[in-house]
Amino acid sequence: MRKVLYILGQLDDEDIEWMARKGRRFTANARQILIHEGKSVDELFFVLSGEVAVMVAGVGEVARLGRGEVVGEMSLVDSAPPSATVEAMGGAMILAIHKHDLQQRLTENSGFCGRFYKALAIFLADRLRSTTQRMNSTRGLSGDAVMEDELDDGILDTISLAGARFEHLLARLSSHGEGLA
Incomplete structure (x- = not known):
């Protein structure tokens, strides 16, 4: 769930409402x-509940992602095709935002653009750090290395607000149809 908190912690309430309307x-x-x-991928996906599996050809499943995870974000940053397949497990509730709608919002709203790309940068930096830590842990680190899954102090201030925004997004989406259990 931590990944979506990076994104929602940087966005504002109007941005979340837009996502609920457009998604x-x-x-x-x-x-x-x-x-x-x-x-190529046409949408950015938020896992609202359930799980998705990330698979790489020739390797197999490399990750299982659950509630609050985001997939398809790399395709917003560059034009390279996705480097993995993402497969939903049965019953996973997904919010998909079309790339065209997102690009239009980024172009038309400079505040959203700045907040969104900052959130994406924080998200991708955390993913890179996590990957590097996992790789280093298999090779062995020095005895004084910190391996905890720590959050940056600058991010901690936004976590509570981001959690409330995620719950608001879930409530807003559930008011438009079936529940999100």
């Missing part, structure tokens, strides 16, 4: 592919 909420079928490795 497409759906319950994924078992083994439904959200992102195909090597094929």
Whole structure:
């Protein structure tokens, strides 16, 4: 859930309302592919509940992501095709925001653009640090290395607000249809 907190902690309430209005909420079928490795992706996905599996050709499943995770964000940053396939587990509730809508909002609203890209930078930096720590832990680190899953002090201030925004987003989306259990 921590990943979505990075993003929602940087956005404001109006941004969250926009996401709820523009997003497409759906319950994924078992083994439904959200992102195909090597094929362009048209949407950014937020996992509202349930899980998705991340798989890489020739390697297999490399991660399981749950509530509050975000996938498809790298395709917003560059034009390279996705480097992994993301498959929803049955019953996962997903919020999809079309890339065109997101690009339009980024172009038209400079405040949203700044907040969104800052959030994305924080999110991707954390992912890189986590990957580096996992790689270092398999090779062994020096005895005084810190391995806790720590949050940056600058991010801590936004976590509570981000959690409230995620719950608001879930409530807003559930008022438009089936529950998000």
